[in-house]
Amino acid sequence: MSPTVFRFKGYRFFFFSREEDRIHIHVIHAEGEAKVWLEPDIELQSSYGLSSKQIKEILEQIIKHEDEIRESWNSHFRE
Template sequence: MAPTVVRVGSYRLFFFSREEPRMHVHVAHPHGEAKFWIQPDVALACHTGLSERELAEAQRIVTMHVQEIVHAWRQHFGG
């Protein structure tokens, strides 16, 4: 299960139900994907296929929606 948290243009932010416990979010885009750590600060964990511009936009979107991501994470996983 991969609940979608936010959609902005071509970017979809989501997380997998059965993955590592450290808070993070995945970002899917038609050109590739990225994973961002959420805490203690938003930081790129890994990516594939995205240009530097697309990565910067993905990080901007994650940062803009960080509170929504944290809330969705806690609702889905508890805590």
């Protein structure tokens, strides 16, 4: 199961169930994908096929939606 937290301009922001304990978010787009840590700080863990402009846009959206991501993560893993 991989719940979608939100979508933005063709990007899907989601996480995989039971992948690992550290809060992070995956992002997929037609051109590539990325994984971003939220702990201890918001930080790009990896990316493939995305431009630096796209990475910047992704990180901006994660900062903007950080509370929503954390709430979704906590809600999903408490169930």
